């Protein structure tokens with residue numbers, strides 16, 4: 285059950301596992317570990333319950349701000365973004381970021397997982413071996429309008445038996461046919477890909493999203509859904525901020541501290557409570573929350589911790605480092621038609637009417653997220669050759685992504701648009717999450733270092749050029765204003781003196797407008813034992829301590845080359861299995 289106050293919990297209960305953070309990964313762990321009714325689990329979640337959080341349930345409204353369900357973080361000044369500080373979304377709600385995200389369901393590439401297997405020395409992460417976990421996660425679901433989906437995906441690679449709903453779009457956008465036609469006209473990098481979740485995502489295809497009959501499918505609605513949440517051994521405490529992890533008993537025989545006690549509070553000045561897990565603590569507070577909790581507990585770079593006045597429990601300099609994210613840029617071009625979705629954002633009467641249709645019939649444009657198709661593409665060799673190394677995990681892995689929208693998600697006051705969101709999916713930039721103060725209720729310093737390398741800015745520039753190339757396909761004649769010779773965004777004239785001028789102007793536009801995908805990973809990276817870097821071992825245990833594992837998006841040493849929720853679900857599914865196997869071997 286879900287509780288709002290600590291005194292509602294049965295005080296006599298002892299917990300086998302305490303999970304810190306009821307987000308994407310935490311909800312999977314809570315579900316899988318309580319499949320055995322003899323295993324008791326307590327989840328401590330800082331955010332609110334997802335029940336009744338209607339704005340988060342409507343897929344199309346995912347682009348609107350929902351401050352009551354968000355941590356409302358802001359980054360440090362980003363040099364690569366001309367010094368701007370930008371909003372950094374994180375779900376402050378059961379289900380975590382899966383309850384507020386853009387709902388895109390992309391698994392990443394075969395190369396991404398094979399690289400993870402190499403880096404961790406664990407073949408269990410290879411693409412072939414993780415298919416089991418994708419299948420445990422995914423429950424392929426018909427779209428809200430039940431249209432014939434033949435030719436829009438490959439059924440052979442999907443699962444009907446998982447927990448989290450995934451579907452194709454359930455409302456036809458007026459540009460759908462043109463997008464497919466443009467892919468046929470242009471071929472090459474725009475070639476149609478029947479299913480981008482096959483391990484080879486390159487090309488253009490239909491977006492798959494975590495949507496269940498027009499409603500968001502989050503970790504909370506699925507893994508903590510009605511059929512699971514009332515298990516007698518599953519207890520979820522919301523509105524509960526974990527402040528620190530504490531050493532619970534004398535060190536183990538090899539001298540490693542045993543960390544199975546967690547301290548939590550309901551307000552900055554309120555009393556601190558403690559609870560101890562009889563088996564393990566599972567830290568799933570996400571790529572921002574996890575390093576913050578570790579550092580406040582004395583696990584991190586010892587000189588940094590000492591400078592903050594925190595007693596050092598374990599010197600792990602990689603905590604909070606290696607922060608990786610996908611830079612994201614929303615580009616728009618004016619169109620002549622008026623069948624775009626722009627009016628929905630501007631006209632509150634229309635938006636309310638559509639919400640009624642969504643609510644009563646599960647139909648209409650609100651049943652989908654804001655993108656209908658994606659393109660995954662690689663840099664041309666001539667561009668790639670400028671760089672000493674290719675950060676992609678392999679040759680079947682994209683460097684950038686384009687997402688096509690039938691309108692402007694930035695809500696322009698007038699006009700009709702086609703939107704193309706460009707993202708760098710193999711960024712070289714690495715940032716950090718560090719403590720600002722030792723107050724666990726104060727936000728940490730979030731520095732994704734977006735666009736801080738040449739590779740990243742050049743790749744974003746190529747992505748924008750690819751978007752323009754796409755809009756110059758013959759099918760857009762008479763629809764996209766300017767076709768042929770669609771203008772580059774941010775540039776007033778197409779007749780610049782030289783290519784260099786255009787590149788410089790594009791770079792200025794990119795740096796002034798790029799934001800985040802909120803695909804934060806890497807701040808508690810997994811590495812081989814004795815590798816000299818990293819935070820967790822391949823079995824998710826925090827290096828040098830006992831009783832504590834980190835299981836969430838922070839463990840990825842490299843960001844997958846797609847949106848990060850599906851890989852995070854896979855991490856949590858596999859971790860649950862490993863934990864169960866470990867305790868079965870221990871004889872429990």
Ligand SMILES: Cc1cc2nc3c(=O)[nH]c(=O)nc-3n(C[C@H](O)[C@H](O)[C@H](O)COP(=O)(O)OP(=O)(O)OC[C@H]3O[C@@H](n4cnc5c(N)ncnc54)[C@H](O)[C@@H]3O)c2cc1C
Nearest residue numbers: 305307308309330380381386387388526570573837847849
């Ligand atoms: C706005 C946005 C859009 C995105 N769009 C997409 C998309 O379209 N597709 C996609 O694949 N991915 C997307 N992502 C990324 C994806 O959702 C995340 O990578 C994934 O959900 C991360 O899962 P996690 O378990 O690591 O963290 P989270 O799901 O964020 O879970 C962490 C949980 O821990 C809780 N917590 C943190 N600190 C504490 C504390 N001190 N005490 C108690 N609880 C705590 C949080 O409240 C949260 O519930 C998006 C993310 C955001 C924020």
